[in-house]
Amino acid sequence: MKLFRKVLFWTHLVVGITVGLVVFIMSVTGVALTYQRQTQQWADGFDMRPVEATAERLPVAELLRQARDEQDANPTTLLLRNDPAKPARVSFGRQSFELDPYTGERLGAGAVGVRKAFRALMGWHRWLGQEGEGRAVARAITGFCNLAFLFIVISGLYLWWPKSWRWSNLRSVVLFRRGLAPRARHFNWHNVIGFWTAIPLAVVVATGSFFYYSWPSSLVYWVSGEERPQRGSRSGSSDSEEPPPPDDYDGMDALVSAALEEEPAWNLATFRFGSHPGAPVAVTLDRSQWGTRVDQRTTLVMDRATATVLREEIPSQASRARTWIRWLHTGEAFGFIGQTIAGIASLAGCFLVYTGWSLSWRRFLAWRRRRTASQVGAVTEAGAGPRTPPIGGGPALPRPVSVLRASVQPDR
Numbered sequence: 001m002k003l004f005r006k007v008l009f010w011t012h013l014v015v016g017i018t019v020g021l022v023v024f025i026m027s028v029t030g031v032a033l034t035y036q037r038q039t040q041q042w043a044d045g046f047d048m049r050p051v052e053a054t055a056e057r058l059p060v061a062e063l064l065r066q067a068r069d070e071q072d073a074n075p076t077t078l079l080l081r082n083d084p085a086k087p088a089r090v091s092f093g094r095q096s097f098e099l100d101p102y103t104g105e106r107l108g109a110g111a112v113g114v115r116k117a118f119r120a121l122m123g124w125h126r127w128l129g130q131e132g133e134g135r136a137v138a139r140a141i142t143g144f145c146n147l148a149f150l151f152i153v154i155s156g157l158y159l160w161w162p163k164s165w166r167w168s169n170l171r172s173v174v175l176f177r178r179g180l181a182p183r184a185r186h187f188n189w190h191n192v193i194g195f196w197t198a199i200p201l202a203v204v205v206a207t208g209s210f211f212y213y214s215w216p217s218s219l220v221y222w223v224s225g226e227e228r229p230q231r232g233s234r235s236g237s238s239d240s241e242e243p244p245p246p247d248d249y250d251g252m253d254a255l256v257s258a259a260l261e262e263e264p265a266w267n268l269a270t271f272r273f274g275s276h277p278g279a280p281v282a283v284t285l286d287r288s289q290w291g292t293r294v295d296q297r298t299t300l301v302m303d304r305a306t307a308t309v310l311r312e313e314i315p316s317q318a319s320r321a322r323t324w325i326r327w328l329h330t331g332e333a334f335g336f337i338g339q340t341i342a343g344i345a346s347l348a349g350c351f352l353v354y355t356g357w358s359l360s361w362r363r364f365l366a367w368r369r370r371r372t373a374s375q376v377g378a379v380t381e382a383g384a385g386p387r388t389p390p391i392g393g394g395p396a397l398p399r400p401v402s403v404l405r406a407s408v409q410p411d412r
Contacts, residue, residue, distance in 0.1 A: 005159070012155045013363075015148050016356045022128070022145040023152075027349030029125035030204075034343030036118050037290055037332070043111030048098060053084040057101045060256045061249040063088065066104040074247045074277070080256075080269045126211065143212030149349070150205045156352075157198045160191055183362050190355040197348035204345050207329035210322075217322055224318040247277040254307040259283040262309065263298055278304055282313070292332040294323045 060078070067075050067090045077091040080101070087098040087107050098107040123129050130138040162169050173191040180188060210216045221228040260266060263285035270291075272282040280301050287296040299313040315323065327333035331342030 008155055009159055012152060012159060013356075013360055016152050016353070017360055019145040019148040019152075020353045020357055022142060023149045024350060024353045025128065026125055026142065026146070026149075027346045027353065029121050030346035031343055031350070032121050033118065033125060033330075034339055034346070038336075040111065040114055040118065043114040044098075046111065048087070048108040048110055049100075051085050051087050051100055051107070052102065054102045057084075058104050059253050061252040063099060063101065063104050064090070064247075064249045064252065067099065068246060068249075070106075074244060074273065076273055078271045078273075080271075082267050082269075139212060143209070146205060146208050146212060150202065150209070152352075153194075153198060153202050153205060156194050160195055183359070186355040186358045186362075189351060190359060193348050193351050193355075197345050200341050200345040201348055204329055204331075204342055207325045210325050210329075220321050220325075221318045224316070224321065226316055226318045228318075244276045247273070251304055251307060255281060255283075255302055255304060258307045258309075259285065259300060259302060262300060263287070280304065280310060289335070290332060292327040292330075292335075294320055294327075294333075 060080075064075055064078060071092055073092050075090045076093055077089075077096070079089040079091075081088070088101040089096055089098055098110065099105065100107055120129070123131075126142060127135045127138040128142060160173060162173065172188065174195055176192055177185075177188050218228055256269075256271070259271075260269060265287050266285040267289060268284075268286040268291050270284040270286070272284075274280060280303055283300045283302055285298045285300070286293070291297070294315075299315075301310045301313060302308065303310055324333060329342075331338035331340070334341075
């Protein structure tokens with residue numbers, strides 16, 4: 001057991017030094033991304049014309065027609081918010097913009113600079129700021145470092161585990177202490193921060209592996225006993241397909257009313273339209289504020305002509321788990337408190353890297369001092385010469401040891 005602990009310690013140290021810089025970058029950017037949604041919404045309020053709630057909202061069919069005519073394409077998604085002071089959002093593939101639900105007018109592009117800043121932070125968080133072909137290499141590096149950090153967190157908890165659970169032993173590794181020398185202070189920080197953030201940090205790091213590798217998702221499906229769905233490929237080129245005819249959105253008002261009656265406590269309602277007019281509409285009704293709670297979401301498939309529910313889409317056990325993982329990584333699965341905990345865990349990662357580097361550097365300096373002292377001692381002994389008898393006889397005495405050797409202080 002002692003040998004295993006020694007091997008684990010040195011592996012923990014070497015891996016930490018190797019991946020420390022990348023982990024530090026990912027941790028710093030993770031802290032900056034903690035409140036991304038709230039910050040973007042707050043910044044959008046300064047760059048978009050506010051919604052002035054009037055007596056009645058514009059009919060959904062008319063709202064969609066205005067967006068279609070302005071963009072010269074059929075919308076693919078419409079998001080409605082139950083808050084009368086919040087705008088609607090219409091999407092055309094990956095492009096989306098906010099609409100005044102009372103007039104149908106665009107409300108502006110929002111805080112473009114803030115969104116670009118968050119995209120840049122996300123680029124550093126996942127790809128070390130690389131673009132194009134460099135992203136593949138950077139993604140491999142960050143994916144490996146993420147798994148290595150998970151090993152560091154788990155092995156660190158094992159190395160922290162005290163032999164005796166007496167309070168006198170635990171106090172120095174679970175509580176911050178004052179008045180310590182730099183090495184002892186960093187050792188105290190490393191232990192205390194690692195102990196209190198080990199579980200949330202392990203969750204954040206473990207769920208991060210799903211963004212880099214496919215085998216974690218396959219493992220989730222295997223554990224649940226379900227077969228992973230295969231992505232099908234489209235036949236033919238999309239360039240040769242004719243664009244669908246303009247949709248008139250007749251019957252959409254009745255469909256929206258029927259859908260909202262299914263979930264009176266809805267906060268967000270997302271309508272996804274098919275590729276051709278008349279296709280069934282997928283409606284997702286969410287009771288959460290940001291759409292990050294899987295357990296507060298209902299998805300219905302509704303017929304456009306009759307405004308009736310064709311079926312309720314209930315995700316499989318593996319699909320629900322896979323969706324939860326996305327929001328567990330950011331902490332948004334548990335709302336603002338979860339985001340805060342995830343942000344604190346990311347901040348803890350920064351301190352763990354810093355204190356780990358500091359302790360490793362001090363260990364190296366102590367080793368170099370001991371090595372220098374042993375070399376000086378060997379040279380002194382070699383140059384001491386033969387023993388000489390003292391005046392008046394008696395046993396031979398060695399020459400005095402060098403003052404330099406005696407002045408070498410051991411590591412503290």
